[in-house]
Structure formats: structure tokens, C-alpha cells
Amino acid sequence: MNNQTTSTNAVSVRNVFKNYDDVEALHDLSLDFPKGELTSLLGPSGCGKTTLLKIIAGLLPATSGEVIVNGKTVTGPGPDRAFVFQDFALLPWASVLRNVAFGLELRGVPKSEREAIAEKYIADVGLSGFEQKVPHELSGGMRQRVGLARALSVNAEVLLMDEPFSAVDEQTRRKFQEDLLNLVKHENKTFLFVTHSIEEAVYVSDQIALLLPRPSRVSEIIRPSGFRHKPIDSIRRDSEYLDIVDKIWESLRTYVE
Amino acid sequence: MRHRALSLKILSSVLIFGAWEVAGRVPVSFAFPTFLESMAALWVLTIEGTIFTAYAETLKPLVVGVLISAFIGIGLGIWIGLSRKFEWFISPIFIVMQSAPLAALIPLLIMVYGIGLTSKVFVVCIMAMPVIVLNTGGAVRNTSVSIVEMGESFLGTRRDIIMKIILPAASPIIFVGLRLGVSAGFIGAILSELKITPTGVGDIITYSRSIADYPSMYAAIFSIILLAVLFLNLLERIEVMLFKGINKGFVSD
Numbered sequence: 211m212n213n214q215t216t217s218t219n220a221v222s223v224r225n226v227f228k229n230y231d232d233v234e235a236l237h238d239l240s241l242d243f244p245k246g247e248l249t250s251l252l253g254p255s256g257c258g259k260t261t262l263l264k265i266i267a268g269l270l271p272a273t274s275g276e277v278i279v280n281g282k283t284v285t286g287p288g289p290d291r292a293f294v295f296q297d298f299a300l301l302p303w304a305s306v307l308r309n310v311a312f313g314l315e316l317r318g319v320p321k322s323e324r325e326a327i328a329e330k331y332i333a334d335v336g337l338s339g340f341e342q343k344v345p346h347e348l349s350g351g352m353r354q355r356v357g358l359a360r361a362l363s364v365n366a367e368v369l370l371m372d373e374p375f376s377a378v379d380e381q382t383r384r385k386f387q388e389d390l391l392n393l394v395k396h397e398n399k400t401f402l403f404v405t406h407s408i409e410e411a412v413y414v415s416d417q418i419a420l421l422l423p424r425p426s427r428v429s430e431i432i433r434p435s436g437f438r439h440k441p442i443d444s445i446r447r448d449s450e451y452l453d454i455v456d457k458i459w460e461s462l463r464t465y466v467e
Numbered sequence: 468m469r470h471r472a473l474s475l476k477i478l479s480s481v482l483i484f485g486a487w488e489v490a491g492r493v494p495v496s497f498a499f500p501t502f503l504e505s506m507a508a509l510w511v512l513t514i515e516g517t518i519f520t521a522y523a524e525t526l527k528p529l530v531v532g533v534l535i536s537a538f539i540g541i542g543l544g545i546w547i548g549l550s551r552k553f554e555w556f557i558s559p560i561f562i563v564m565q566s567a568p569l570a571a572l573i574p575l576l577i578m579v580y581g582i583g584l585t586s587k588v589f590v591v592c593i594m595a596m597p598v599i600v601l602n603t604g605g606a607v608r609n610t611s612v613s614i615v616e617m618g619e620s621f622l623g624t625r626r627d628i629i630m631k632i633i634l635p636a637a638s639p640i641i642f643v644g645l646r647l648g649v650s651a652g653f654i655g656a657i658l659s660e661l662k663i664t665p666t667g668v669g670d671i672i673t674y675s676r677s678i679a680d681y682p683s684m685y686a687a688i689f690s691i692i693l694l695a696v697l698f699l700n701l702l703e704r705i706e707v708m709l710f711k712g713i714n715k716g717f718v719s720d
């Protein structure tokens with residue numbers, strides 16, 4: 211690869227294979243994630259989206275191939291990546307404040323400093339006043355915002371989000387999608403976003419990677435471009451938006467059933 | 468709420484002691500004294516001071532055995548929970564220990580360690596340790612994979628992940644094991660005094676049975692149960708105090 215691509219891609223996945231015992235989850239998968247953009251991974255259930263995200267996070271070793279983050283090969287978790295978990299992965303006994311600050315706590319940031327940072331992100335995700343609650347006192351949507359605030363507070367360049375909105379209701383989900391678009395615009399981070407929803411992927415993404423069923427490869431990359439800079443509330447009526455949703459459904463429907 | 472729990476406890480005690488009194492008066496067996504007779508005997512044992520010297524003796528193997536079981540048991544349990552290999556190696560020992568007929572092992576212990584304190588401590592440990600080890604191991608092993616992965620992804624060291632994630636998550640079940648272990652330890656302590664050498668409370672039981680002083684015998688048995696209940700209650704208090712936040716978090720999750 212030349213310098214041009216390494217400087218504009220936050221994450222590059224090169225020829226990654228992943229086998230679980232005799233199950234081949236990923237087969238020769240290559241994909242680039244441009245810096246500062248949001249890329250969605252869209253594909254049928256069980257095709258290996260979580261697997262890919264965990265390999266990029268360094269939580270799972272690839273069987274072969276490599277992942278490059280900001281020019282360096284991934285060998286394990288690093289400070290340049292933060293994960294938002296599908297099941298929130300909050301400490302049930304810890305307050306919202308401690309949960310949000312937990313990533314910083316593990317990095318050895320002193321208590322007063324990390325709590326000040328956590329306070330800021332708690333406010334950013336709209337949870338001010340809930341600092342001392344424990345997770346079971348919160349709704350699903352609020353718990354996910356705790357997970358998001360925790361990932362934001364370690365200030366990693368790459369955010370890995372595994373179906374972050376799948377456990378929340380439709381209204382909350384739409385609100386989160388709008389918030390996510392704002393985040394992408396203002397935070398100057400790279401987002402890797404797994405979703406099951408075609409509409410959601412088209413709505414929030416700069417780039418959509420369609421994955422084939424197991425063993426998974428990238429079948430198609432779609433870059434919605436026309437409506438990205440239009441006002442948020444007109445996107446769902448945009449004709450390009452609707453066309454892309456249809457086109458993706460055409461590609462995927464052959465794999466359903 | 469608290470008030471109601473207390474009155475329920477009193478009610479159930481009254482029912483049990485009432486039934487005991489009735490059964491003693493019928494009588495079910497000539498060797499079965501009434502509740503009031505037993506309490507009178509307990510009173511005598513108390514003012515004579517016999518019961519205190521007896522417990523001074525009985526508590527020795529009990530306390531030593533329970534402390535050893537708690538420390539080694541929780542330590543081994545954590546290790547078992549963290550390492551598959553170690554589990555494969557160690558946990559069969561405790562599973563066998565838990566199901567072994569203790570009475571059959573006692574002659575063996577006496578042969579090796581004699582009839583002194585050591586053998587009695589061993590009996591307490593054999594009773595108390597397996598349940599502590601197995602509960603701790605299971606709790607550590609079953610820590611939610613996702614919060615452990617969370618710790619790894621946010622760059623927690625192995626030590627941090629164990630201390631800040633795995634142990635707090637496992638602590639409620641570890642305490643259940645501890646409580647079960649302590650009550651098993653009580654059984655072990657009395658059993659060792661009945662089967663090895665009659666000392667302490669075991670001596671009161673054996674001696675009063677040999678002279679057909681059944682009220683004293685039941686008084687001694689009653690005092691053991693009372694002590695065990697009080698001690699378990701104390702342990703529960705400590706647990707609630709230590710893990711206020713944790714228990715709160717586990718209410719519905």
C-alpha cells in the first residue's frame with residue numbers, strides 16, 4: 211500500500227481469515243475505513259460482523275491477515291480504539307459516574323481528573339443528574355448512553371460500535387441516529403458501526419460495506435454522497451436515500467431465507 | 468418491613484418450640500425431653516459455667532478450620548475459576564471430598580494425625596472447604612464474558628480485571644459459599660468431637676447421654692444450633708455492610 215491510503219484510512223483490514231474450530235467466519239476479508247468517516251457493516255445475522263469488530267478491537271486474534279490502525283499493525287487492544295458493546299457491558303454495581311470513568315480508571319487517570327472528564331461526557335449524552343444511579347435504575351436507552359459516554363471519554367480516534375442501538379425503542383433509536391450524525395460531524399473520530407437495519411445504515415453512513423453470509427467477505431461498498439450535507443430531517447425523504455435503501459435490499463434479499 | 472420479618476421469626480420459633488414441648492410431653496420417646504426441661508438444663512449448664520469451658524474447647528478447631536477453609540478455599544476457588552488447567556487438576560479432589568462419607572475417613576485421619584486438634588481441624592476443613600472452593604470457582608468462571616472483554620478493551624491489566632471486575636461480580640456467590648461452608652464447619656466440629664475424642668460440647672452430649680441426662684444432651688445440641696444461627700446472621704450483616712452497592716446493583720440485573 212502506498213502512503214496516500216495509509217494516511218487517509220484510520221483502519222485497514224487486509225486479507226483477514228478467521229476460523230472458529232471448523233467454522234470459517236471470515237474468508238479473505240479486506241476493507242478500508244477512511245479517517246473521520248462513519249462506515250457501517252451490514253450483513254445477515256451470523257455473517258461475522260461482531261467477529262470482525264472484535265478482531266479490529268484486538269480482543270480476538272485473526273487466523274491470518276492483518277489489521278492496521280493508524281499505520282500500526284494491531285496485536286491487541288490499544289488506546290486508539292474504544293468499543294461500544296451491544297449488551298452495554300456496564301458494571302452493575304457501579305454508579306453511572308464510575309462506569310463512565312471506568313476506561314480512564316483502568317488507564318490510571320487520577321480520580322478527580324477522570325471524574326471531571328466523565329462529568330463532561332455524561333452531560334454530552336444527556337444524563338446529567340443520573341451520575342449516582344446504578345445501571346438497573348436506568349432504561350435500556352440510558353444504559354447505552356452510559357456505554358457511549360465511557361467510550362467517548364477515553365478519547366480514542368476510532369470508535370467500534372456493535373449494534374449499539376438494537377436494544378432501544380424506535381423513537382430513542384431515531385434520536386440516537388441524529389446524535390450520532392452530530393458526533394461524526396463534530397468529534398473528528400472514525401466510526402465503525404455494525405447494524406442490522408438497512409435504513410439506519412444508509413441514514414448515518416458515509417460508507418456502507420455489505421457483507422456476504424459466512425464465510426464472510428465484502429460483497430459491495432456503497433458511498434451515499436448526495437444527501438450527507440443536507441439538513442438531517444430531510445434525509446429520509448431524499449430520493450438518493452430511498453434508492454440506496456432499495457438497492458441494498460435487492461442485494462441482500464437473495465440471502466434471506 | 469423489618470418489623471414484620473422479626474415478628475415472623477418470633478412466630479416460627481414459638482411454633483417450633485411449642486411443637487417440641489408437646490412432643491416431649493406426649494412423650495415421643497422416653498429419651499426425648501420437653502423444651503422447658505431442656506432450657507432448664509441449659510440454664511444450669513450456663514450458671515455452672517460448663518457450657519463456656521466446653522465452647523472454649525469446641526471453638527478451637529471450628530475457628531481454625533473455618534479460617535483455613537475460608538482463606539485457602541477462596542484462594543483456590545479464584546484460581547480454579549481463572550484457569551481451566553488448574554480446574555481440571557484440582558476440582559475433582561473437592562468434588563470427591565464433598566461426596567465422601569466423612570465418617571469413613573475419620574479413622575484414616577486419626578491414624579495419620581492422631582487424636583489431637585490437628586485431626587479435628589481437618590474434619591472441619593473437609594466439611595467446609597469444598598463448598599467454598601466450588602462456589603467461588605463457579606462464580607469466578609461465570610463472570611459475564613462481556614464485562615471482562617470490556618475491561619480488556621479499555622486496557623485493564625490482568626490484575627485490574629480480576630480485582631475490579633471479576634471479584635466484585637463473583638462476591639455475592641462467594642459469600643453464599645462462605646455461609647454454607649461455615650454451617651458445614653459447625654457440623655464438622657461437633658462430628659469430630661463425637662467421633663475422635665469427646666471434648667467440649669461433644670463431651671457434654673456423649674457424657675449426658677451415657678448417664679441418661681437427656682435434657683442436658685438436648686440443651687447442648689440446642690446451644691450449637693443457636694450459635695450457628697447467630698454466627699450466620701452476623702456473617703450476613705457483614706456481607707450486607709461490605710457489599711451495599713454491589714447487592715443494590717444485582718437486584719434486577
Ligand SMILES: Nc1ncnc2c1ncn2[C@@H]1O[C@H](COP(=O)(O)OP(=O)(O)OP(=O)(O)O)[C@@H](O)[C@H]1O
Nearest residue numbers: 230231233235254255256257258259260261262424
Ligand atoms: N466463540 C465462538 N465459537 C465458535 N463459533 C463462533 C464464536 N463466535 C462466533 N461464532 C460463529 O461465527 C459466526 C459469526 O459470528 P458473529 O457473532 O461474528 O456474527 P454477527 O454477524 O455478529 O451476527 P449477528 O448479526 O447475529 O450479531 C457465526 O456463525 C457464529 O456461529
Ligand SMILES: [Mg+2]
Nearest residue numbers: 259260261372
Ligand atoms: Mg453480532
